[in-house]
Amino acid sequence: MAIKTILVVLSGVPGDETRLDAALILGARFGAGIVALHVKPSPVILSGGMGGEVPASLIEAQQVEIDRNASSIESTARAQAGRIGSSIQWRCEEGDETSIAGVHARYVDLVVAAPDVARDLVFVSASPVMAVPDGTTPNGLRHAVVAWNGSREAARAVRDALPLMEAVGSAEVLVIDPPGNQEIGVDIARWLASHGIKVDVRERLSNGADIGSLLLQEAKTSGADLLIMGAYGHSRLREWVLGGATEDVLDKAKIPVLMSH
Structure with a gap:
């Protein structure tokens, strides 16, 4: 789109x-x-x-x-x-x-x-x-990080971000705490590559560390100027409840964060 x-x-x-x-x-x-x-x-x-x-x-x-x-x-x-x-x-x-x-x-x-x-x-x-966030602009987007866990929310975010990633040209699919021996980042990386995007897959163990902080750390290390992630949570009687990682990222991010739910 x-x-x-x-x-x-x-x-x-x-x-x-x-x-x-x-x-x-x-x-x-x-x-x-x-x-x-x-x-x-x-x-x-x-x-x-x-x-x-x-x-x-x-x-x-x-x-x-x-x-x-x-x-x-x-x-x-x-x-x-x-x-x-x-x-x-x-x-x-x-x-x-x-x-x-x-x-x-x-x-x-x-x-x-x-x-x-x-x-x-x-x-x-x-x-x-x-x-x-205040004081940042996506001026000359060059590299995006995708927070990937195989969920519907993550898949929706990736699809919604596709025009941006096609413009950026390169992306890193970041999987934190992959389940068992499953390489869950491979399929989404293959799909992104079919759209002409240069993709790397990286897996990281949290070892009990905060997931949101790890996402932001990896984005900074890779030189990303855009983080793409699903918004995890739900609404109840107009009280919005975000998942912990999403909340933490929004509180601390220094780069634009694209979210879908």
Whole structure:
């Protein structure tokens, strides 16, 4: 599947510039359009105390500030794109960020978001989600590491990341604690090679060490600028529960992490 539309979620935080840079760079590389989404929070309506109503003027003042902030984010994003001769489609809604971004994610090929947004969004997105930490951009992707355990989630992530890996050209399939004598990385490596990707398979024993930290260590050692992995966990009554390795990677990664669930 080609990457033709990229959604970047701008949450109104300092790292927004990093995420938009990443989306713009990827957009230029794949000839993809960029959709920038900001979800405005709803005004906080606190009790007036003693059964009193909150003055309408306070709610209106909050709304004015929320709208002003959204306009500032839009202006900054358009200017940032304009500096490199690009443009964005701007979308702005009010409500719950994860729910709204999840709906918009159904109509794009890739989502770029902050790690703390990505950890929720990956459960409701129909598209792969790239978590981009502050201060990093996938500028000149050269090498990817695939965290592989043979699961459905890992296979989904690899398939979703295929256009990126074809652009990168080389990848390492990393298997931590392979079961028994099974070489579970061979088949996926063969499939990637059939798409013209130069692939190496590496197996590593954790010896009780933290899996997430090992993934990041191996990615750093191999010089990877992209980590691809399945998001392991489930959602329950809108409480997102990530597997330990996924959570640890999102907390500590210094490179973009592409996830699918």
